[in-house]
Amino acid sequence: MNVGMRVLFRTLFLAVLAVALVTGCSKGGAGNTVQLGYQPTSEQEIIANMLKKLIEANSSLKVEMVGGLGGTPVVLKAMQNNDIQISAVRYVGTDLTSSLGMTEFPKDPAAAFDLVKQGVKEKFDQEWFPSYGFDNTYIFTVRKDIAEKYGLKKISDLQAHAAEMKLATDAGWLERTNDGYPAFKKEYGLEFAKAIPMDIGLVYKAVKNGDVDIVLAYSTDSRLKEYDLVTLEDDKHFFPNYTASPVVRNDALKKHPELADILNKLAGKIDTKTMTALNYQADVEKLEPAEIAQKFLTEQGLLQP
Template sequence: MTKKYKIVLSILLAFSSCLLTSCSLLGSAKSTPNIRIASQSSTESQIVANIIAELINHELGYKTTLLNNLGSSTVAHQALIRNDADISATRYTGTDITGVLQMKSVKDPKEATAIVKKQFKKRYHQTWFPSYGFADTYAFMTTRSFARKNNLNTISDLKKIASKMNAGVDSSWVNRQGDGYSDFVKYYGFDFKRVYPMQIGLVYDSVEAGKMQTVLGYSTDGRIKSYNLKILEDNKQFFPPYNCSMVVNDSILKKYPKLSPLLHRLDGKISLKTMQSLNYQVDNNLLEPSVVAQKFLEKNNYFKGADN
């Protein structure tokens, strides 16, 4: 074998080796699972979606793709139906019962959960996971000083002074059927002096500034902590339960068996107070949802052992 031939042969072998390595890498990349996670436009939904993504990345090494800022639960639902997404990060029992399922509102939390679990499995071949541990529901609130002055702890306590109060409410709530303003008045037996529909982001500013004596906001909103507001207990349970869970296509759970036990680590692990705090870190401290999610999981050691 001549020296020239040996050189050519060496080059060809090296080139072949390179091709084989590249093909191997490409094959490896293709075989790596990519889990697509849908989130809505709220701070809460984006934080939870990032928690799910970080948990999957860290524990399983799977890739994840976030589909952010979907406008509503219905849009997120359609993303799963069309197979554009595998996981819907934040879904709420009360919202999906009246929205996606087109059923009458259900007041009892256990009954509501049973309905969505059964119907989503039957109709859509999707698994409704257990609640994260919090419910994001409508909540009347006041400043703490106003609550102390008037001895307010429950919504019923407002009745004695409601005729003198201005109330700021989410504009989408005023005309809702079943749990909107007119039904609220009948249910609790009192009305406010005047009700001001407004964008949800403005209600907190208005009560903090004293323009409104009470406002209707969301129970997990980080601005409750920012403005040190007091949530009044819905003592008559007027508002339907809005327990928050993830919803996952059964097809992806079947394809990747390790996914289900990992996702179940989050069952009951995010309390109302914790979710308020996580939202606060984004809305008030201006941290990115991905940063807040990573810190939360690191603090809790990725809930290791919860699925064992």
């Protein structure tokens, strides 16, 4: 190899090395970049875009989005590995049962929140921030005609009618011990005529089409709005609290203390009805999550138009 070729290869090698070093600097929250992780749902992607926009508008930090994290255990592992420093959305009930491995915890939302906040701090050195304001929990939902026919407003109202009604729910809930069907029947003193296991994505159409009378759904799912369904109040607080919050590694907060005030700008700003409407914009109206985030933050006065 002649001198010219050796110089060329050396130059290319150094260029590649420089790119690798720059890329490496952003990993692990180094330099002026933080990694923000989220799961593959409209809800999480919308919130993640809100956080990115708020952080970049109110600090000198750059946010690298890390999407497609398939569940809370994956998110937790990514945070423990420092692949991400911020989790856009974590749910109280999920972390209590999954991350902290608890089988019993308070029904009172405030007590459950305090428990997960303290537990995540002690076990993982992560800070659980105040809730956005919405609760993505299990809910029973029916068509309006069924609600009107039986005068249904809360789950206890089903006691006189459940024996005539067909329920559709995901298969896992029928077998879970602590917050599944067996415990539910005991808590509310009722049993449906038939409980049909079904993929969660199919239950909404099943109740809309009259194939079943009632379904177990998620409280911020856009299809509640799309199909104009009526949700029933969990008046005995059977289901765990699934209020949503951002969670941040404490070493990232020490390095970038400005993050605390920025993330708290969204505390209490998004109730369950609002989150359902935002999901509807993504899932039904097919708007981009970044566009939805921008519009919401602007309307709230958190971003300049």
